[in-house]
Every structure is written in structure tokens, then in C-alpha cells.
């Protein structure tokens with residue numbers, strides 16, 4: 451069975467290969483921290499670390515003793531398989547609000563996620579003190595992990611909202627598709643370029659935060675019935691790419707680079723197209739690129755009998771203002787906004803990785 455190493459310079463689940471045929475399942479779970487002192491918060495983070503370390507490695511749970519509740523639920527059987535699990539922990543700005551005396555340690559760009567143009571915020575789906583991003587090859591591994599983590603952290607944190615996500619295998623090839631039918635993730639930076647855009651290293655950040663990253667989650671409803679009544683030409687103009695192959699409208703195959711230089715007025719790729727606004731590909735905007743790691747969600751039907759489905763947009767970057775917020779502001783009023791409705795999510799800071807067997811996530815805070 452596939453497993454990811456838990457220890458490292460960085461947390462996994464950030465540059466871990468994007469969800470496609472593997473890690474097709476995810477849960478984004480936000481918590482209120484109810485620990486009441488700095489010591490309790492520290493022990494909460496130690497417990498999350500210990501359980502995540504054990505579950506990502508897999509193996510048999512210890513015998514709990516006669517008459518005791520078993521140590522594990524056995525949902526995955528007596529030998530817990532690692533199932534390609536990654537557990538990524540992020541911290542919300544509210545954790546640094548004074549309760550734990552962490553004001554001076556707050557990452558310099560961490561705020562509560564603002565309300566952007568065209569957002570329809572729903573309080574019960576927003577923010578949180580701590581975000582767990584669980585990704586795995588199997589859906590029952592997500593359930594098992596969350597059940598184990600909540601069992602061991604009762605009294606320390608309480609679930610606030612949870613959105614499960616899934617992804618599809620690439621069809622017919624390349625990148626997997628979102629619920630609007632378009633390949634999603636094609637132009638993600640990779641390799642050294644991705645590393646240089648994602649990990650916090652600025653002198654303006656508190657020392658403990660270096661090697662961390664800012665995570666943005668946006669829960670975005672898709673009005674899929676409405677979308678299905680739009681012509682293919684209009685759909686493709688909204689993104690600037692072909693729906694079948696994912697190729698930019700100026701190219702032939704998925705990974706061709708969009709050519710804005712020979713199309714300055716947007717006659718082929720409209721200037722309002724999602725990819726053109728998101729990444730104008732100019733020297734001035736290159737450092738605004740971010741790493742996306744999004745999933746689909748499907749909650750069944752809403753109160754009006756419509757499909758309740760959409761996009762768990764997730765991205766990572768070293769500076770949430772310079773990268774995500776700048777792009778989001780440029781996307782304001784793009785044609786796609788008639789078909790999507792952002793209603794939840796938040797900003798979180800993902801601390802650096804756990805380096806030794808005695809280290810724990812967020813140890814630099816104490």
C-alpha cells in the first residue's frame with residue numbers, strides 16, 4: 451500500500467502530487483479550538499501529530515486491554531493500511547487572537563478571509579481556528595482518520611464545518627476534470643518553480659513560520675443545471691480553453707502555453723477569460739502564481755430540488771495577499787461568476803513540517 455513519509459522539512463499534502471487517479475478523496479474539516487490554555491493547545495497539537503504520524507504509516511493498533519474500548523474502530527481492518535494518506539494541519543488567524551498569547555507569533559500575512567466581490571458568505575461554512583486537510587486513495591480512509599483524530603482530541607477541538615471532496619481519473623488523459631467538465635490544474639507550476647512560490651521564506655515573517663505556507667480554501671457552489679444550458683463556444687470562451695482536450699484556444703494540446711502576445715486584443719482567448727485574468731503571463735504577474743489542489747464536492751440536492759455540487763477550491767502560496775488575493779480581485783466579475791457562488795472556506799497558515807520523532811506540528815509557537 452502507498453504511504454507518504456510524515457516527517458520532513460515541509461508538511462505533506464501541499465506539493466504532494468495533485469489529486470487524480472491517486473488521492474482521489476479528501477475532507478476539509480474546520481475546527482473551533484476549545485483548549486483553554488497555551489499548555490492545552492500544545493498538547494492538542496502533539497496529539498494531532500502523534501495520531502497523524504501513526505495513521506499515515508499504518509499498522510496494527512495496540513491492544514487496549516480487557517474491558518476497554520478497542521484502540522481502533524477497525525473500519526480499515528485490524529492492520530490499518532496507509533491508503534496514501536496525508537494529513538495537513540492549518541491554523542486560522544483566530545488562533546492568534548490573544549487567547550493563547552500567540553499574537554507576536556502570528557504569520558505576517560494571516561488574516562480572516564475577506565468577503566470578495568460576488569461572494570455569498572454563509573457563516574456556518576466559514577473560517578475556523580484549525581483546518582485539517584485529509585487526502586487519501588480510499589474514501590473509508592478519510593472517515594477512519596477523521597474519526598480517530600476527533601476521538602483523540604475531544605476537549606481540545608470541536609468540528610465546525612466539513613466538506614468532503616473527490617476527484618476523477620484523467621479522461622481520456624492529462625489532468626482530471628471539475629464538475630463543469632473542464633480539465634482543472636493544467637497550468638499549475640511544478641518543480642522548482644512550485645517550491646519557490648509556495649514556501650514562506652520572507653524576513654518579514656516570524657522565524658518559526660519559515661517553511662510553512664498559506665492555504666486558501668474556497669467552497670464554491672456550481673449552478674450546474676444552468677451551466678448545462680450554455681453553448682460550448684461560450685463555455686470555452688469563459689475559460690479560454692477547449693473542453694474536450696483542455697488546450698488553450700490559441701493551441702492544440704493540453705499543455706501548450708496560451709499565447710497572449712499574438713492575441714493582444716483577445717480575439718482568440720477573450721481578455722475576460724478565466725485563465726487570462728488568473729495569469730496574464732507578464733513579468734510583473736509571474737510571482738502571483740499559486741499552487742492549486744482542488745476537489746469536487748457533491749452534497750446531493752438542495753431545498754429547491756437542484757443538484758448541490760461544486761468545487762472545493764484549494765490553493766497554497768507563500769504570500770496570500772500577493773498571490774491569491776491579487777488574482778481573486780482580478781477575477782471579480784469574470785463571466786464565470788454567473789455560474790458559480792463562493793459561500794465558504796477560509797485562510798489558514800500551514801506550519802512547517804515535523805523534522806524529528808519528538809517534534810510536532812506548530813512546535814515553533816511554544
Ligand code: HEM
Nearest residue numbers: 632633634635636637638670689725728729761777778790
Ligand atoms: C485555471 C476552473 C476558481 C485561479 C483554471 C482552469 C480551469 C479553472 C478549468 C484552466 C485549466 C488549469 O490551468 O487548471 C476554475 C473553476 C473555479 C475556479 C471552475 C471556480 C468554481 C479559481 C479561483 C482562483 C483560480 C478562485 C484564484 C483566485 C486559477 C489559476 C489558473 C486557473 C491561477 C491557472 C491560469 C494559468 O496559469 O493559465 N481554473 N477555477 N481559479 N485558475 Fe481557476
